[in-house]
Amino acid sequence: MRGAEIVYGERQPRADRSEPTLFRLPSQITNSPVLRNLELSDVVLRYRDATDGWNETLRIHALELTTPEASGDTDIVFEATLNGTPLSVKGKVQRVDIAGNGYRARYELVLDFPGLSSRTSGTIDTSSRIAQVEGKTASVSESLQELSSSFGIVSQLDGHATLDYAYKGPLDQLVIDGLQALFAVSNGDQIDVSGGIENSTGNPVVDLDFKAELADLDPDRDNLFAVQVTELSGNVSGSLNELSIDRAQIRTTAAVLNFDDIGPISVGRIVRHPDDRVGLENITIQAGPEDDPHVLLNGQMEDALGLKGISLDGIYRFPLDQVLGFDAGAKPELGVLEGEVSMNEAAGRLGIADLSGEIVETTLLDLGYDLSMPELRTVDELSFTTTLGIPEPARLLNALDVATDRAFPAIGFDGASTLSPKGVGLTGKLTSGETDLEADIRLHQGDEKGSRFLGGAVTSDRMDFADLASLIDFAQLGFDDDAGDFELSEDFKKTLAAQIDLDVKEIVTGANKAGNLSATAQYADHLLQLSKLSVNYIGGTVRGDFALNMTSEPGTASANGRMEKFPLKRLMTELGLSSPISSTVYSSFKVQGSAASGQAFLKSLSGSVTTSLWGGVLPGRLLELSGMSAFTWMVTGNDNNTTKLVCAVLPLKFKNGTATTSSMIVETANVQIVGAGSLSFRTGALNLSFLPRAKRKQLVAIVSPFELHGTINSPELVVKEGGAGRAIGEVASLPLNLIGHIFRGSGPVDEKAKPCVLPKNSTPK
Incomplete structure (x- = not known):
């Protein structure tokens, strides 16, 4: 047989649903003795589809079926060109012996095509009009680009591939x-x-x-x-x-x-463009119910093999209850998340040109956002803006089946985040009740390769700790328990350095307010620091540097700074303690200790603390009696039975939780008391000695040194040289000095003496 041309057009469904003639050929050829030796040449098969751009030509140069008389196999040789590219198939099929083996025969075929080698073998059963086969195929392509070119298709995709599979059944199914x-x-x-x-x-x-x-x-x-x-x-x-x-x-x-x-x-159409690229048109992607899909995208792909020229646009609409894991329709009051999405491939990058949306059909919350991401495979450029408002957080929690009867202040956020080669950025304003926090933070590459640096500023006009606590409680109630499980990797900790400036105009804690907080938070090499801290609180000011060294567990905390002009009674009240003394407190400190807990910090405390009190009054007058005669003590009293405190200086040196002092001074208008000794936060042991000194000159110097022993929680007072001996001495001297005491007091106080400064040779014995 020689010379034929067959033209196929766009495939149309067969009205009678009969099987195509092509699938009947294997049975006809294999079963017919006439076709055991066949030669076919110069046959052209053409496929035309002008609409989609397909124009394919298979030119059969030779198809030879040869069955030697002495052989039980039919040799197959097929030589052709597909769009000008050579294609060959060679192999053999076992001759059907109807009387012996029925209609079953073995076959083996090898296909060679530039860019593709394929081998298939198995058995064929030609007992029916449509032959049934069972076999395996193994294919190898050493060059995907060459294979595409062999089909006359342009593709930039290259590489190699293998394909193996088994097949079974009638040829048409x-x-x-x-x-x-x-x-x-x-x-x-x-x-x-x-x-x-x-x-x-x-x-x-x-x-x-x-x-x-x-x-x-x-x-x-x-x-x-x-x-x-x-x-x-x-x-x-x-x-x-x-x-x-x-x-x-x-x-x-x-x-x-x-x-x-x-x-x-x-996919509506598979098209071949004039430049021989294969494309997909009328692509439709949807998710959800057919009558009301949650996602519906439409678009095209100009180069299906190279995944180029992609363009998809559409809408999405998700009931929020389904997004949050509830059954469909279970929580309609949560509203609907809806928006638009646009994806395209430009400059060789597939990305999200725009993704915008909002929550509608609810009064529980307001949410709007807009996202752009030029490339999806490597996300190094991203812009995301969002606004959030929750007017009544408790209502939202109840709608989420979180039972709560407490009230939460309104919550809001308005901000933007960005990602670029320069780093990650976050700017925005968070509100909770009367509290507002504004942040402008950037995470970018540090000076050294592989390092990260976090910098920026956090500011607030008003920060109420009650609002912040409510915000934290809301987050803990609204999210799963596991949502808060977050831990930075060791690699991130090692490569991160940070410096954040803090500026808060007003801090509210209960009925009290602090203000003008400024500091710089820094982190590097497992060292977290709060440097240049300054804050005004209850009339006083704290300045200093604070640090937490996390190089090893449990870490070390340190502080170096000064407190000034704190009213003692208010300060003690804020600490949950009561103070019978009214005075103004100053303190300088340079200490460090374990950061495991407050108790661990005290028990490991090392460094120095010097605290001074200036002015104020002490309740009662017994303290002055320790350094004065009874008569002087009586005639220098006042109507309200208090003692005027001039000053007190308490210098302490700490080592491993034990404090020592050699020059503790408490001074009233009439008496200066010097103390020395130690106290231990590790054992609670207390061992302090005090030596009083009258500031007024007396004819008879009578003092009562005293000591404090025991523990910090249960101190024991021991008075030295007191009791009857002191009383006898004062009675004996009284007549000799009565007139002098009445008219001269006990002598003038040394006006040149500096308060809380020890005179020479007056240190404790």
């Missing part, structure tokens, strides 16, 4: 099973596909698992902030015009994203 395909792309991507295809030669229904491991397209990129998509996986199932993607997962260097169901996905 062939079932493919055990499919294993591996594509190794030249850029380093690797794609694995496995599964099966029902009715592969009719209307295919696929069930394929896929996993794509994506290489870093720019390994030399000096950008710590690009989020790389490293893996795509999932399952594709359904007919070719209604595909769905299930169990989809996108793995990135930052997070793992799971998608339960995407689809159906349909």
